Amino acid sequence: MQKRWLVGGLALATVMLAGCQSLGWSGDALRTEPVVKSVHEPDCEGDGCANVNAAYLRFPESPQLSDELERRLFGLASGLSDSPDGNAMGQARSFDAFADQVFAAARSARQDVPELPGFEADLRADIVADRDDLLVIELDGYLYSGGAHGLPLTSYMVISRDTQQVVDLDDMLLPGQRPAYEAALKRAHQRWLKSDQASGLSEMQWPFALSDNVAPLADGLAVKYQVYDLAPYAAGQPQLMIPYAELDGVLEARYLP
Incomplete structure (x- = not known):
């Protein structure tokens, strides 16, 4: 009788597990699902209409992280323009609200310059690392508002x-170690100046700048800059790498490999 109950219990557990998997339950609190959205400016025809596209992630088990990701992703647009009510772009908390801001900015710009090309906003969020109990997501935006070129942001x-x-850089640093981080970043900048990406740059014209936009990747701590932070637009978005060997005693141990 005991063996019969044991077999029956195992069978029931197998059925329940299969059912959970069929519903997409995995037990991972940081499980992600893709979100893909695209919208064209309503009631607008021609080349001057705005378009908004987004391909990002949501956390089914963690709505607060989904909200935070959207806040940060749509916040990339803070420098695009001003909305008609005077509030800065990039304060939207949903895709629809963000698209409405872009469309309002596009309509306002066309009133001044009717032949202005259409605004474009393309946003992405992708996992770039999942290591040592850390999930690293890269948020990318490309925003075009009628100039000679668009503005990439990461x-x-x-x-x-x-x-x-x-967690941000201050959470990763040991107490009192920000000066050591800045010194390591300066050394990374000196190495970057010798790369092909920085070829021909004048350090006097494009001096070193600090950044807290960091990601603990497999090969080291990546520090990402926006265009114009360290170099002209043509140089793109520089990424400096700090080897973990230079961050021993600088970062909390759990952020080192």
Whole structure:
């Protein structure tokens, strides 16, 4: 009788597990699902209409992280323009609200310059690392508002699996170690100046600048800059790498490999 109950219990557990998997349950609090949205400016025809596209992620088990990712992703647009009510772009908390801001900015710009090309906003969020209980997401935006070229923007979002919280550079640094981080970043900048990407740059014209936009990747701590931060637009978005060997005693041990 005991063996019959054991077999029956195992069979029931197998059925329940299969059912959970069929519903997409995996037990991972940081499980992600893709979100893809695209919208054309309503009631607008021709080349001057605005378009908004987004391909990002949501956390089915963690709505607060989904909200935070959207806040950060749509916040990349803060420098695009001003909305008609005077509030800065990039304050939207949903795709629809963000698209409405872009469309309002496009309509306002066309009133001044009717032949202005259409605004474009393309946003993405992708996982670039999942290591040592850290999930690293890269948020990318490309925003075009009628100039000679669009504006690429990148921001990192680092999430601790232990706490399911977003962590920033200050959370990663040991107490009192920011000067050591800045010194390591300056050394990384000197190495970058010798790269092909920085070829021909004048350090006097494009001096070193600090950045807290960091991601703990497999090969080291990546520090991402926006265009014009360290170099002209043609040089793109520089990424400096700090080897973990230079960050021993600078970063908390759990952020080192």
